[in-house]
Amino acid sequence: MKKLLPFLLILLSLSIRPLRGIPSEYHYPLSIPLARAQEFNFNRAYSDYLFNYNQYRQSYNEYIAAKEAYLSYQTLASKNLALEKTSKMLKDEDGVIRTYLTALRMKLAETTGISNDEQNILYLKLDSEVGWYGKHQASLSSAATLEDLVDSAKKMADKYQTTEILIYQALGTILSGKEINFRDQLNNKIQQFKEKIGEIRQRGDKETALAERWLLEAENRLTRSQEKQFAAQQILAKMKSSDSNKNQSYNKAQFAIEESHQYLKEANSYLKEVIREIKSAN
Amino acid sequence: MPTEITNQDFENIPVGQGKKTTFVFAGIFGSLLVLLLAAAIFLSFQQGQPIKKIETKPTPTPTPEFKEEIIPPSPYATDAAILKLENEIKSLDQQIISADLKEASLNPPVLEMKIKFEK
Numbered sequence: 001m002k003k004l005l006p007f008l009l010i011l012l013s014l015s016i017r018p019l020r021g022i023p024s025e026y027h028y029p030l031s032i033p034l035a036r037a038q039e040f041n042f043n044r045a046y047s048d049y050l051f052n053y054n055q056y057r058q059s060y061n062e063y064i065a066a067k068e069a070y071l072s073y074q075t076l077a078s079k080n081l082a083l084e085k086t087s088k089m090l091k092d093e094d095g096v097i098r099t100y101l102t103a104l105r106m107k108l109a110e111t112t113g114i115s116n117d118e119q120n121i122l123y124l125k126l127d128s129e130v131g132w133y134g135k136h137q138a139s140l141s142s143a144a145t146l147e148d149l150v151d152s153a154k155k156m157a158d159k160y161q162t163t164e165i166l167i168y169q170a171l172g173t174i175l176s177g178k179e180i181n182f183r184d185q186l187n188n189k190i191q192q193f194k195e196k197i198g199e200i201r202q203r204g205d206k207e208t209a210l211a212e213r214w215l216l217e218a219e220n221r222l223t224r225s226q227e228k229q230f231a232a233q234q235i236l237a238k239m240k241s242s243d244s245n246k247n248q249s250y251n252k253a254q255f256a257i258e259e260s261h262q263y264l265k266e267a268n269s270y271l272k273e274v275i276r277e278i279k280s281a282n
Numbered sequence: 283m284p285t286e287i288t289n290q291d292f293e294n295i296p297v298g299q300g301k302k303t304t305f306v307f308a309g310i311f312g313s314l315l316v317l318l319l320a321a322a323i324f325l326s327f328q329q330g331q332p333i334k335k336i337e338t339k340p341t342p343t344p345t346p347e348f349k350e351e352i353i354p355p356s357p358y359a360t361d362a363a364i365l366k367l368e369n370e371i372k373s374l375d376q377q378i379i380s381a382d383l384k385e386a387s388l389n390p391p392v393l394e395m396k397i398k399f400e401k
Contacts (some may be wrong), residue, residue, distance in 0.1 A: 046387070053391055063358055087396060094392050107388060114322075146399050157395035166392050167381060175383055182378055189371060196363055206356050258383055268375050275368045281354040 009197055042106040048281065049099040056092040063089035079146070086149045087140050093156070094137035101130050104170050111174050113181030122170055129163050161241040168250040172236040177258045179229050182264050186271070189219055193274055200278070211277040214270045221267035228260035 066085035070078040105126045108119060136156055143149045193215055201208045232253040239249050358364050 093393055100391055150397055151396045153395055171388060178381055185374055192367060261383055264378055268378055271371050278364055279356055279359040281356045
Protein backbone atom coordinates (compact mmCIF):
# COMPACT_ATOMS: atom_id res chain seq x y z
CA MET A 1 0.00 0.00 0.00
CA LYS A 2 2.87 2.38 0.87
CA LYS A 3 4.37 1.70 -2.54
CA LEU A 4 1.17 2.64 -4.23
CA LEU A 5 0.77 5.92 -2.33
CA PRO A 6 3.15 8.09 -4.48
CA PHE A 7 1.56 6.69 -7.60
CA LEU A 8 -1.92 7.63 -6.35
CA LEU A 9 -0.71 11.12 -5.41
CA ILE A 10 0.65 11.67 -8.92
CA LEU A 11 -2.63 10.53 -10.40
CA LEU A 12 -4.54 12.89 -8.11
CA SER A 13 -2.35 15.86 -8.99
CA LEU A 14 -2.78 15.13 -12.71
CA SER A 15 -6.54 14.97 -12.39
CA ILE A 16 -6.88 18.41 -10.76
CA ARG A 17 -4.53 20.32 -13.11
CA PRO A 18 -6.19 23.12 -15.15
CA LEU A 19 -7.77 22.21 -18.47
CA ARG A 20 -5.32 22.73 -21.30
CA GLY A 21 -6.12 25.52 -23.71
CA ILE A 22 -8.94 27.04 -21.70
CA PRO A 23 -7.92 29.93 -19.41
CA SER A 24 -9.11 30.22 -15.85
CA GLU A 25 -11.86 32.72 -16.77
CA TYR A 26 -13.75 29.93 -18.50
CA HIS A 27 -13.30 27.23 -15.87
CA TYR A 28 -16.26 25.70 -14.16
CA PRO A 29 -16.49 25.77 -10.37
CA LEU A 30 -14.80 22.84 -8.62
CA SER A 31 -18.17 21.45 -7.60
CA ILE A 32 -18.87 20.48 -11.24
CA PRO A 33 -17.46 17.05 -12.07
CA LEU A 34 -14.36 17.11 -14.25
CA ALA A 35 -16.01 14.91 -16.90
CA ARG A 36 -18.72 17.52 -17.41
CA ALA A 37 -16.19 20.35 -17.60
CA GLN A 38 -14.24 18.47 -20.25
CA GLU A 39 -17.36 18.33 -22.42
CA PHE A 40 -17.21 22.10 -22.72
CA ASN A 41 -17.42 22.84 -26.44
CA PHE A 42 -19.01 25.42 -28.71
CA ASN A 43 -22.53 24.02 -28.35
CA ARG A 44 -22.29 24.13 -24.59
CA ALA A 45 -20.82 27.65 -24.63
CA TYR A 46 -23.54 28.79 -27.01
CA SER A 47 -26.31 27.38 -24.77
CA ASP A 48 -24.77 29.25 -21.83
CA TYR A 49 -24.82 32.44 -23.86
CA LEU A 50 -28.48 32.00 -24.87
CA PHE A 51 -29.43 31.30 -21.25
CA ASN A 52 -27.64 34.47 -20.10
CA TYR A 53 -29.18 36.50 -22.88
CA ASN A 54 -32.71 35.45 -21.89
CA GLN A 55 -31.93 36.29 -18.29
CA TYR A 56 -30.65 39.71 -19.34
CA ARG A 57 -33.80 40.49 -21.33
CA GLN A 58 -35.91 39.66 -18.32
CA SER A 59 -33.84 41.79 -15.98
CA TYR A 60 -33.84 44.63 -18.52
CA ASN A 61 -37.65 44.70 -18.49
CA GLU A 62 -37.61 44.73 -14.70
CA TYR A 63 -35.10 47.60 -14.75
CA ILE A 64 -37.36 49.62 -17.09
CA ALA A 65 -40.37 49.08 -14.79
CA ALA A 66 -38.38 50.01 -11.65
CA LYS A 67 -36.95 53.09 -13.36
CA GLU A 68 -40.41 54.29 -14.42
CA ALA A 69 -41.74 53.77 -10.90
CA TYR A 70 -38.84 55.70 -9.39
CA LEU A 71 -39.20 58.59 -11.85
CA SER A 72 -42.94 58.75 -11.14
CA TYR A 73 -43.00 58.42 -7.34
CA GLN A 74 -39.49 59.51 -6.27
CA THR A 75 -39.83 57.55 -3.03
CA LEU A 76 -37.01 55.91 -1.13
CA ALA A 77 -38.50 52.47 -1.68
CA SER A 78 -38.78 53.00 -5.42
CA LYS A 79 -35.22 54.35 -5.49
CA ASN A 80 -33.88 51.28 -3.69
CA LEU A 81 -35.78 49.03 -6.06
CA ALA A 82 -34.39 50.92 -9.06
CA LEU A 83 -30.89 50.56 -7.62
CA GLU A 84 -31.35 46.83 -7.16
CA LYS A 85 -32.86 46.21 -10.60
CA THR A 86 -30.30 48.38 -12.41
CA SER A 87 -27.43 46.60 -10.70
CA LYS A 88 -28.94 43.22 -11.63
CA MET A 89 -29.46 44.28 -15.24
CA LEU A 90 -25.88 45.53 -15.60
CA LYS A 91 -24.51 42.35 -14.04
CA ASP A 92 -26.54 40.28 -16.48
CA GLU A 93 -25.28 42.44 -19.33
CA ASP A 94 -21.71 41.67 -18.30
CA GLY A 95 -22.71 38.01 -18.16
CA VAL A 96 -24.09 38.14 -21.69
CA ILE A 97 -20.90 39.65 -23.10
CA ARG A 98 -18.68 37.20 -21.23
CA THR A 99 -20.60 34.13 -22.36
CA TYR A 100 -20.88 35.47 -25.90
CA LEU A 101 -17.13 36.01 -26.10
CA THR A 102 -16.60 32.51 -24.69
CA ALA A 103 -18.85 31.03 -27.38
CA LEU A 104 -16.89 32.98 -29.99
CA ARG A 105 -13.63 31.62 -28.58
CA MET A 106 -14.93 28.06 -28.76
CA LYS A 107 -16.08 28.60 -32.34
CA LEU A 108 -12.61 29.86 -33.24
CA ALA A 109 -11.12 26.77 -31.63
CA GLU A 110 -13.40 24.44 -33.61
CA THR A 111 -12.89 26.18 -36.98
CA THR A 112 -10.25 24.64 -39.17
CA GLY A 113 -8.18 26.76 -41.52
CA ILE A 114 -7.17 29.44 -39.03
CA SER A 115 -3.43 29.67 -38.43
CA ASN A 116 -2.21 28.97 -34.90
CA ASP A 117 -0.67 32.43 -34.60
CA GLU A 118 -3.88 34.16 -35.57
CA GLN A 119 -5.86 31.91 -33.26
CA ASN A 120 -3.55 32.60 -30.31
CA ILE A 121 -3.63 36.36 -30.82
CA LEU A 122 -7.43 36.32 -30.83
CA TYR A 123 -7.52 34.03 -27.79
CA LEU A 124 -5.36 36.49 -25.85
CA LYS A 125 -7.55 39.43 -26.84
CA LEU A 126 -10.77 37.56 -26.04
CA ASP A 127 -9.41 36.37 -22.68
CA SER A 128 -8.46 39.92 -21.80
CA GLU A 129 -11.96 41.16 -22.67
CA VAL A 130 -13.64 38.38 -20.71
CA GLY A 131 -11.43 39.30 -17.75
CA TRP A 132 -12.43 42.96 -17.98
CA TYR A 133 -16.15 42.22 -17.99
CA GLY A 134 -15.68 39.80 -15.10
CA LYS A 135 -14.06 42.53 -13.02
CA HIS A 136 -16.70 45.01 -14.05
CA GLN A 137 -19.42 42.59 -13.01
CA ALA A 138 -17.79 42.19 -9.60
CA SER A 139 -17.39 45.96 -9.17
CA LEU A 140 -21.16 46.49 -9.56
CA SER A 141 -21.77 44.96 -6.13
CA SER A 142 -20.00 47.90 -4.49
CA ALA A 143 -22.11 50.54 -6.27
CA ALA A 144 -24.05 52.41 -3.56
CA THR A 145 -26.00 54.95 -5.59
CA LEU A 146 -27.77 55.21 -8.92
CA GLU A 147 -25.07 57.67 -10.04
CA ASP A 148 -22.43 55.00 -9.37
CA LEU A 149 -24.35 52.62 -11.60
CA VAL A 150 -24.74 55.21 -14.36
CA ASP A 151 -20.95 55.78 -14.28
CA SER A 152 -20.33 52.06 -14.32
CA ALA A 153 -22.65 51.59 -17.29
CA LYS A 154 -20.83 54.36 -19.15
CA LYS A 155 -17.50 52.61 -18.58
CA MET A 156 -18.96 49.42 -19.98
CA ALA A 157 -20.41 51.23 -23.01
CA ASP A 158 -16.97 52.78 -23.74
CA LYS A 159 -15.28 49.43 -23.38
CA TYR A 160 -17.82 47.73 -25.63
CA GLN A 161 -16.76 50.01 -28.50
CA THR A 162 -13.41 48.19 -28.65
CA THR A 163 -14.97 44.81 -27.80
CA GLU A 164 -17.25 45.15 -30.83
CA ILE A 165 -14.23 45.48 -33.13
CA LEU A 166 -12.76 42.31 -31.65
CA ILE A 167 -16.10 40.53 -32.09
CA TYR A 168 -16.31 41.44 -35.78
CA GLN A 169 -12.66 40.58 -36.38
CA ALA A 170 -13.16 37.19 -34.72
CA LEU A 171 -16.28 36.55 -36.80
CA GLY A 172 -14.37 37.56 -39.95
CA THR A 173 -11.55 35.20 -38.97
CA ILE A 174 -14.01 32.33 -38.55
CA LEU A 175 -15.44 32.92 -42.03
CA SER A 176 -11.96 33.37 -43.52
CA GLY A 177 -10.86 30.15 -41.83
CA LYS A 178 -13.60 28.27 -43.63
CA GLU A 179 -12.51 29.75 -46.94
CA ILE A 180 -8.84 28.94 -46.29
CA ASN A 181 -9.80 25.36 -45.44
CA PHE A 182 -11.70 24.92 -48.71
CA ARG A 183 -8.95 26.60 -50.70
CA ASP A 184 -6.32 24.35 -49.17
CA GLN A 185 -8.37 21.30 -50.09
CA LEU A 186 -8.85 22.56 -53.65
CA ASN A 187 -5.14 23.35 -53.94
CA ASN A 188 -4.36 19.85 -52.76
CA LYS A 189 -6.66 18.39 -55.43
CA ILE A 190 -5.06 20.57 -58.13
CA GLN A 191 -1.63 19.21 -57.17
CA GLN A 192 -2.93 15.64 -57.36
CA PHE A 193 -4.41 16.35 -60.79
CA LYS A 194 -1.15 17.88 -61.96
CA GLU A 195 0.76 14.76 -60.96
CA LYS A 196 -1.76 12.50 -62.71
CA ILE A 197 -1.83 14.62 -65.86
CA GLY A 198 1.98 14.61 -65.88
CA GLU A 199 1.89 10.80 -65.86
CA ILE A 200 -0.65 10.72 -68.71
CA ARG A 201 1.41 13.16 -70.77
CA GLN A 202 4.50 11.02 -70.34
CA ARG A 203 2.65 7.91 -71.48
CA GLY A 204 1.37 9.81 -74.49
CA ASP A 205 -1.87 7.83 -74.85
CA LYS A 206 -4.16 10.80 -74.17
CA GLU A 207 -4.19 14.46 -75.10
CA THR A 208 -3.82 16.58 -71.93
CA ALA A 209 -3.80 20.16 -73.22
CA LEU A 210 -7.49 20.84 -72.48
CA ALA A 211 -7.35 19.31 -69.01
CA GLU A 212 -4.29 21.45 -68.24
CA ARG A 213 -6.13 24.57 -69.36
CA TRP A 214 -9.01 23.76 -66.99
CA LEU A 215 -6.50 23.29 -64.18
CA LEU A 216 -4.97 26.67 -64.94
CA GLU A 217 -8.41 28.28 -64.80
CA ALA A 218 -9.12 26.59 -61.48
CA GLU A 219 -5.85 27.98 -60.11
CA ASN A 220 -6.78 31.45 -61.33
CA ARG A 221 -10.09 31.21 -59.47
CA LEU A 222 -8.26 30.27 -56.30
CA THR A 223 -6.04 33.34 -56.63
CA ARG A 224 -9.08 35.57 -57.10
CA SER A 225 -10.77 33.96 -54.12
CA GLN A 226 -7.69 34.74 -52.02
CA GLU A 227 -7.71 38.37 -53.20
CA LYS A 228 -11.34 38.78 -52.15
CA GLN A 229 -10.61 37.27 -48.77
CA PHE A 230 -7.71 39.71 -48.24
CA ALA A 231 -10.06 42.56 -49.16
CA ALA A 232 -12.47 41.37 -46.46
CA GLN A 233 -9.66 41.21 -43.91
CA GLN A 234 -8.57 44.73 -44.86
CA ILE A 235 -12.07 46.08 -44.23
CA LEU A 236 -12.12 44.49 -40.77
CA ALA A 237 -8.57 45.65 -39.93
CA LYS A 238 -9.52 49.26 -40.72
CA MET A 239 -12.43 49.24 -38.29
CA LYS A 240 -12.14 51.91 -35.58
CA SER A 241 -13.77 52.13 -32.18
CA SER A 242 -15.13 55.55 -33.13
CA ASP A 243 -17.01 54.09 -36.12
CA SER A 244 -20.70 54.58 -35.54
CA ASN A 245 -21.84 51.67 -37.68
CA LYS A 246 -19.41 48.81 -37.34
CA ASN A 247 -22.08 46.39 -38.45
CA GLN A 248 -22.07 47.98 -41.91
CA SER A 249 -18.31 47.45 -42.29
CA TYR A 250 -18.71 43.86 -41.18
CA ASN A 251 -21.47 43.33 -43.75
CA LYS A 252 -19.13 44.62 -46.47
CA ALA A 253 -16.43 42.21 -45.34
CA GLN A 254 -18.93 39.37 -45.27
CA PHE A 255 -20.00 40.20 -48.81
CA ALA A 256 -16.36 40.09 -49.96
CA ILE A 257 -16.05 36.64 -48.37
CA GLU A 258 -19.16 35.49 -50.20
CA GLU A 259 -17.57 36.66 -53.46
CA SER A 260 -14.44 34.77 -52.51
CA HIS A 261 -16.59 31.70 -51.95
CA GLN A 262 -18.14 32.05 -55.40
CA TYR A 263 -14.66 31.75 -56.94
CA LEU A 264 -14.11 28.56 -54.96
CA LYS A 265 -17.32 27.11 -56.38
CA GLU A 266 -16.10 27.93 -59.87
CA ALA A 267 -12.69 26.41 -59.19
CA ASN A 268 -14.35 23.18 -58.07
CA SER A 269 -16.58 23.08 -61.14
CA TYR A 270 -13.44 23.41 -63.32
CA LEU A 271 -11.95 20.42 -61.55
CA LYS A 272 -15.06 18.47 -62.55
CA GLU A 273 -14.31 19.48 -66.14
CA VAL A 274 -10.77 18.16 -65.74
CA ILE A 275 -12.20 14.79 -64.70
CA ARG A 276 -14.63 14.77 -67.60
CA GLU A 277 -11.81 15.57 -70.00
CA ILE A 278 -9.49 12.88 -68.63
CA LYS A 279 -12.22 10.25 -68.68
CA SER A 280 -13.20 10.88 -72.30
CA ALA A 281 -11.18 9.83 -75.32
CA ASN A 282 -9.55 12.44 -77.59
CA MET B 283 -134.27 42.53 -105.76
CA PRO B 284 -132.05 43.24 -102.85
CA THR B 285 -132.81 41.42 -99.74
CA GLU B 286 -133.07 43.43 -96.62
CA ILE B 287 -131.07 42.36 -93.75
CA THR B 288 -132.86 42.76 -90.64
CA ASN B 289 -131.80 42.42 -87.02
CA GLN B 290 -133.74 39.36 -86.99
CA ASP B 291 -131.41 37.73 -89.58
CA PHE B 292 -128.39 38.25 -87.40
CA GLU B 293 -130.22 36.82 -84.59
CA ASN B 294 -130.76 33.78 -86.76
CA ILE B 295 -127.01 33.05 -87.15
CA PRO B 296 -126.23 30.07 -85.00
CA VAL B 297 -124.26 31.11 -81.87
CA GLY B 298 -122.06 27.97 -81.57
CA GLN B 299 -120.35 28.47 -84.99
CA GLY B 300 -119.09 32.04 -84.14
CA LYS B 301 -117.51 30.95 -80.87
CA LYS B 302 -115.75 28.08 -82.59
CA THR B 303 -114.12 30.42 -85.11
CA THR B 304 -112.95 32.71 -82.29
CA PHE B 305 -111.37 29.78 -80.47
CA VAL B 306 -109.57 28.65 -83.64
CA PHE B 307 -108.17 32.15 -84.20
CA ALA B 308 -107.16 32.49 -80.57
CA GLY B 309 -105.51 29.05 -80.70
CA ILE B 310 -103.53 29.91 -83.83
CA PHE B 311 -102.57 33.29 -82.40
CA GLY B 312 -101.50 31.73 -79.08
CA SER B 313 -99.43 29.00 -80.69
CA LEU B 314 -97.76 31.61 -82.92
CA LEU B 315 -96.93 33.69 -79.82
CA VAL B 316 -95.44 30.65 -78.08
CA LEU B 317 -93.40 29.83 -81.16
CA LEU B 318 -92.16 33.42 -81.37
CA LEU B 319 -91.24 33.39 -77.69
CA ALA B 320 -89.43 30.09 -78.08
CA ALA B 321 -87.54 31.44 -81.10
CA ALA B 322 -86.59 34.62 -79.18
CA ILE B 323 -85.33 32.61 -76.20
CA PHE B 324 -83.39 30.25 -78.46
CA LEU B 325 -81.75 33.16 -80.27
CA SER B 326 -80.80 34.91 -77.03
CA PHE B 327 -79.12 31.69 -75.78
CA GLN B 328 -77.29 31.36 -79.02
CA GLN B 329 -75.89 34.90 -78.70
CA GLY B 330 -74.75 34.33 -75.07
CA GLN B 331 -72.70 31.28 -75.89
CA PRO B 332 -69.04 31.90 -76.82
CA ILE B 333 -68.21 31.18 -80.35
CA LYS B 334 -66.31 27.99 -80.44
CA LYS B 335 -63.07 28.25 -82.27
CA ILE B 336 -62.12 25.26 -84.15
CA GLU B 337 -58.58 24.64 -83.22
CA THR B 338 -56.41 23.54 -85.97
CA LYS B 339 -54.35 20.67 -84.80
CA PRO B 340 -50.86 20.49 -86.11
CA THR B 341 -50.22 17.88 -88.59
CA PRO B 342 -48.68 14.94 -86.82
CA THR B 343 -45.04 14.61 -87.59
CA PRO B 344 -42.71 11.89 -86.47
CA THR B 345 -40.75 12.75 -83.30
CA PRO B 346 -37.10 13.18 -84.08
CA GLU B 347 -34.93 10.69 -82.31
CA PHE B 348 -32.61 12.31 -79.76
CA LYS B 349 -29.50 10.39 -79.74
CA GLU B 350 -27.45 10.75 -76.57
CA GLU B 351 -23.98 11.80 -77.41
CA ILE B 352 -21.87 9.00 -76.15
CA ILE B 353 -18.33 10.10 -75.71
CA PRO B 354 -15.97 7.20 -76.07
CA PRO B 355 -14.11 6.64 -72.82
CA SER B 356 -10.41 7.14 -72.50
CA PRO B 357 -8.08 4.51 -71.03
CA TYR B 358 -8.32 6.55 -67.76
CA ALA B 359 -12.12 6.36 -67.41
CA THR B 360 -11.78 3.49 -64.94
CA ASP B 361 -8.48 4.53 -63.43
CA ALA B 362 -8.67 4.07 -59.64
CA ALA B 363 -6.84 7.34 -58.89
CA ILE B 364 -9.13 9.34 -61.19
CA LEU B 365 -12.28 7.74 -59.75
CA LYS B 366 -11.04 8.50 -56.22
CA LEU B 367 -10.37 12.12 -57.19
CA GLU B 368 -13.83 12.31 -58.78
CA ASN B 369 -15.49 11.20 -55.55
CA GLU B 370 -13.44 13.62 -53.49
CA ILE B 371 -14.34 16.50 -55.80
CA LYS B 372 -18.03 15.62 -55.53
CA SER B 373 -17.82 15.51 -51.76
CA LEU B 374 -15.93 18.82 -51.67
CA ASP B 375 -18.56 20.33 -53.94
CA GLN B 376 -21.28 19.45 -51.43
CA GLN B 377 -19.26 20.94 -48.59
CA ILE B 378 -18.64 24.17 -50.50
CA ILE B 379 -22.31 24.52 -51.46
CA SER B 380 -23.59 23.90 -47.93
CA ALA B 381 -21.03 26.13 -46.16
CA ASP B 382 -22.60 28.69 -43.81
CA LEU B 383 -20.96 32.00 -44.62
CA LYS B 384 -23.19 34.13 -42.45
CA GLU B 385 -22.97 32.51 -39.03
CA ALA B 386 -26.11 34.47 -38.18
CA SER B 387 -26.43 32.74 -34.82
CA LEU B 388 -23.18 34.38 -33.77
CA ASN B 389 -24.25 37.94 -34.50
CA PRO B 390 -23.38 40.20 -31.53
CA PRO B 391 -26.10 40.52 -28.87
CA VAL B 392 -28.31 43.59 -28.87
CA LEU B 393 -27.62 45.39 -25.59
CA GLU B 394 -28.80 48.64 -24.09
CA MET B 395 -25.90 50.31 -22.31
CA LYS B 396 -27.02 53.91 -21.97
CA ILE B 397 -28.85 54.24 -18.70
CA LYS B 398 -30.09 57.44 -17.16
CA PHE B 399 -32.58 58.41 -14.48
CA GLU B 400 -34.05 61.56 -15.92
CA LYS B 401 -37.47 62.22 -17.34
